[in-house]
Amino acid sequence: MSTSEPLVLGIESSCDETGVGIVRGHTLLADALASSVDEHARFGGVVPEVASRAHLQALVPTLHRALDEAGVTLADIDAIAVTAGPGLAGALLVGVAGAKGLALATEKPIYGVNHLAAHVAVDTLEHGPLPAPAIALLVSGGHSSLLRVDDLTRGVTPLGATIDDAAGEAFDKVARLLGMPFPGGPPIDRAARDGDPLAITFPRGLTGPKDLVEHRFDFSFSGLKTAVARWVEARERAGEPVPVNDVAASFQHAVCDVLVRKAIDACRTQGIDTLVIGGGVAANSRLKAMAAERAAEYGITVRVPRPKLCTDNGAMVAALGSHLVAAGITPSKLDFAADSAMPLTLVGV
């Protein structure tokens, strides 16, 4: 195999997206996706068993689509990478067992990789090799983390994470409150475009002087969500109309303000001039604009992959796998477990 430009197939199944991606080195060849998001919509959140069943049904068809799209066969592949964690245990297991089956049948090496590190690695498919060190902000319905990345193939250093709801979860809950569909990110982003972000001042969790000592790089969105609920309910009780666009814009502004503030603080205190943003919430238009604007003041470069690469997909797993192969990292053994709480310090298993 070519170790500098390995052909790697990546499988992702940690939540509600079944993704199969194929990369050659840093070049994206295919990114096939099947989503069970519609099946979860009426439950207002991802139902693990529904997601697991959907992964089993979708995996083989998605594999076929990815191989067709890339114009390669399984025999051409140098290595298989799969998300080993963190994520929903039953959902992860479908991808892991499926990937092991493929690796066995084709006699190829397999890499069980960390989903969060993969969210960082995917940016290299769009913007090339990542300068080291870099700060990464990963925000989605399942995660909100601030990391320091020195060497993607060796491990990343967690700086902070949410202590309650994930950022995307706050979007989902506020969207529901405003009568918008699940997932809540896109409808809130749309509504916010016609609203005033400064109309209502919502709280910024963990930004007080005391919090900045103990939770400098941690997030909290539960209080914000409750504040929005209380504000909306007070309006309704008073018989006044709820200015949905203003609520959406002000809520989104509060979330983005905290995320960007803490990410830039991390860059500045660590003397780092590259900020990578990933995860589904990175597709939010306000977050990208605010980060770019504020980072520019400090000479920090912001890298955000295109929206399709921000949300969960197989290409990110393949991208990280490609890094591991190129670095000569030993493949995983066939007995590795899907680890729903896989720590960030582990890039592979």
Added chain:
Amino acid sequence: MLVLDTATPAVTAALAEIHPSGHAVLAQRATVDGRAHGELLAPQIDELLAEAGVKPRDLAAVVAGVGPGPFTGLRVGLVTAASFTMALNIPAYGVGTLDALGLRTAGRALVATDARRREVYWAVYADGSPLTGPAVDKPADVAPRLAGFAVITAVGEGAAKYADVLGLPAGDLRYPDPSAIVELAAQRVRDGAPSEPLTPLYLRRPDAVEPSARKPALSASER
């Protein structure tokens, strides 16, 4: 051919050969651990291939137990089977896990496996052939339904675990035997029957509740 069943705590894999008039199991492994299907299955297959001196590309078919069984473990076997089928472009054949257990019984027999949550997956067999379709119920609800079948024996882990409630002596057979799985698919393999979708027998709907109406965010005194 590759034989898999992960619908019970026995993580089962085997390599078998089909002859014009019979079949032979070349190598087999079954490890009982209801929580580690994902860790155990692939290494077992790897060992079997080495032991039998078989290359994956020599495999001509995959036969897999489609349950019923606890979902998470069941999917491990089925997705592994699907991967082999796809990668090697060979046919897949499904076998009911209870049918494999039932095949090794004589007379009227109950097959009951552990469905967790104090329930069993069960079906009734007459000399190895199913009289009922697989179902999932509480053992106390299965017992009265056996009366009409004149069942005399019971096999499977569920039958052993709930022997008192079921009121039947449990035989020694707890988990499906690879040779029984092969036997149930042998004719299809010989005939070169078309590949089958390996559809898991879940028999239960996913646990999911639709969200209730919004809870008030303001306390009573604030309203």
